[in-house]
Amino acid sequence: MDKYSRATIREFMSPSNIGSIDDPSGTGHITDNADSVELTLFINVDAAGHITDAKYRVSGCTALIATLSVLSKELPGKAIEEALTIDMPYLSSLLEGLPESKWRCAGYAVEALHLAIEDYRSKTP
Amino acid sequence: MERIVYMDNAATTPVDPLVVEEMKPFFTEQFANPMTYMHSSMGDVAYTAVENARQRVAALIGSHPEQVIFTSGGTEADNWVLKGTLERATRERLHKPGHLVTTEFEHHAILHSALALQRQGYDVTFVKVGHEGIVDPDDVRRAMRPTTVLVSVMHANNEIGTIQPIAEIARVAHEHGALMHTDAVQTTAHIPVDVDALGVDFLSISAHKFNGPKGVGILFVRDHGALYPFIDGGGQEWGLRGSTHNVPGIVGLGKAAQLGRERLPGELKRLTGLRDMLLDKLSSRIDGIAVNGDMKQRVPQNLNIRIDGIDNEPLLLAMNEAALIAAGGSACTALETVPSHVLTSIGCSLTEAKASIRLSFGYFTTEQDIEYAADVIPGLVRFLRAMA
Numbered sequence A: 001m002d003k004y005s006r007a008t009i010r011e012f013m014s015p016s017n018i019g020s021i022d023d024p025s026g027t028g029h030i031t032d033n034a035d036s037v038e039l040t041l042f043i044n045v046d047a048a049g050h051i052t053d054a055k056y057r058v059s060g061c062t063a064l065i066a067t068l069s070v071l072s073k074e075l076p077g078k079a080i081e082e083a084l085t086i087d088m089p090y091l092s093s094l095l096e097g098l099p100e101s102k103w104r105c106a107g108y109a110v111e112a113l114h115l116a117i118e119d120y121r122s123k124t125p
Numbered sequence B: 001m002e003r004i005v006y007m008d009n010a011a012t013t014p015v016d017p018l019v020v021e022e023m024k025p026f027f028t029e030q031f032a033n034p035m036t037y038m039h040s041s042m043g044d045v046a047y048t049a050v051e052n053a054r055q056r057v058a059a060l061i062g063s064h065p066e067q068v069i070f071t072s073g074g075t076e077a078d079n080w081v082l083k084g085t086l087e088r089a090t091r092e093r094l095h096k097p098g099h100l101v102t103t104e105f106e107h108h109a110i111l112h113s114a115l116a117l118q119r120q121g122y123d124v125t126f127v128k129v130g131h132e133g134i135v136d137p138d139d140v141r142r143a144m145r146p147t148t149v150l151v152s153v154m155h156a157n158n159e160i161g162t163i164q165p166i167a168e169i170a171r172v173a174h175e176h177g178a179l180m181h182t183d184a185v186q187t188t189a190h191i192p193v194d195v196d197a198l199g200v201d202f203l204s205i206s207a208h209k210f211n212g213p214k215g216v217g218i219l220f221v222r223d224h225g226a227l228y229p230f231i232d233g234g235g236q237e238w239g240l241r242g243s244t245h246n247v248p249g250i251v252g253l254g255k256a257a258q259l260g261r262e263r264l265p266g267e268l269k270r271l272t273g274l275r276d277m278l279l280d281k282l283s284s285r286i287d288g289i290a291v292n293g294d295m296k297q298r299v300p301q302n303l304n305i306r307i308d309g310i311d312n313e314p315l316l317l318a319m320n321e322a323a324l325i326a327a328g329g330s331a332c333t334a335l336e337t338v339p340s341h342v343l344t345s346i347g348c349s350l351t352e353a354k355a356s357i358r359l360s361f362g363y364f365t366t367e368q369d370i371e372y373a374a375d376v377i378p379g380l381v382r383f384l385r386a387m388a
């Protein structure tokens, strides 16, 4: 049966790193009315190309909130190339298995990260 | 176990302990097949129990006992009346595909039966519903055709609880020579349901929505000749519905009907009061809250609200963590992420539909439960809004 793990519920009930970053290195914004998702992910990247901080604002499903929370804890310290390898199977494993029916919605977290990195790259010479 | 505050009575209700007591002997000592009553004293006990239950249900809806046909629940009753009437009229009277009139916001037991009929070549019209969640009898009138066999409109909607003008719609159906069915699963034992006052030819009931057991219901059939059987079998129920009677279930339905009839006036008042109290408290504690569906033409046990900027899925999960159980769409769509067809049918946007929750009450709902919900929900709404 497709249901949320306790780890997912715990993460969702006390999510880490909610908020925004003033003048971030990169921002990824997603709006999807059909899923009623609104999400902004902010990242800071240092001169060496390592992510130092990640924060987000979100309105969406439980899976997305929990996924953003674990993602935001994974990112600091990672090089951009490394961050780009983070995918749903990995994030799902951090949550002790997300129901597959929720992967599409939770996937907005990865999409927002890619947009934030794109934004960072476009701003960085 | 921690106490759970259960506000999902529109999905199902707990079986009343008095109902359980009445059912018990029919699992063990009184296990006989009622159809053996002619030669078996044990069979006679079971038969008498089934007929007693039939009388109790008939008393609840103001029908003759022989118009009460036991089924496996609301879904079977709904399937049966749609398919049984359309097939019969088409084969024996029209000699061309009959036409069904129903509405966009019916329960899936009706909607999916109607779609199945459509696939088989029957004509179906799905009448639109107004913003208040009430069907306009004139819209039904406009949908009528010379080939219309049946009009099926639910008595109250299972998600928003709005009560439909069934008597008026039945008049329209009859003026056009059609039969009238109403799915009264959400109204029976909650508001007065009288088959003559409603003017219906068929009416569906399910026991588990009023503290009876799951898997048992009835179709009220005014005239046995108006439809083909759906479950063919050994001639039970005047040949209209085969299968050995679910004796414990039927006995439980009968007891629940008797209790429902006795409790109805008091419960109607009590639950209306509790429901309005909860809405008042929530409205004063949460900004951007609105009720889905008319508040006056509404069953007492239903409150369906939408809360700006909220997704119901995390809200319901957070409420569940606080031991408060409610619902988003109906129980049948709980596994899908699609927004409720009922809410979109009354003009809610997808976002509004996903921002909506249904709180539904029952005989075991207390004022304390209401206070608890009024305390817990605003905090969880703040928690979710703070993330956005």
Ligand SMILES: Cc1ncc(COP(=O)(O)O)c(C=O)c1O
Pocket (backbone or CB within 6 Å): B010, B011, B072, B073, B074, B075, B076, B078, B107, B109, B154, B156, B157, B158, B183, B185, B186, B206, B207, B208, B215, B216, B217
């Ligand atoms: C309006 C309505 N019709 C039909 C049904 C189906 O009844 P049952 O669960 O007995 O099949 C339900 C509830 O599930 C309902 O709310």
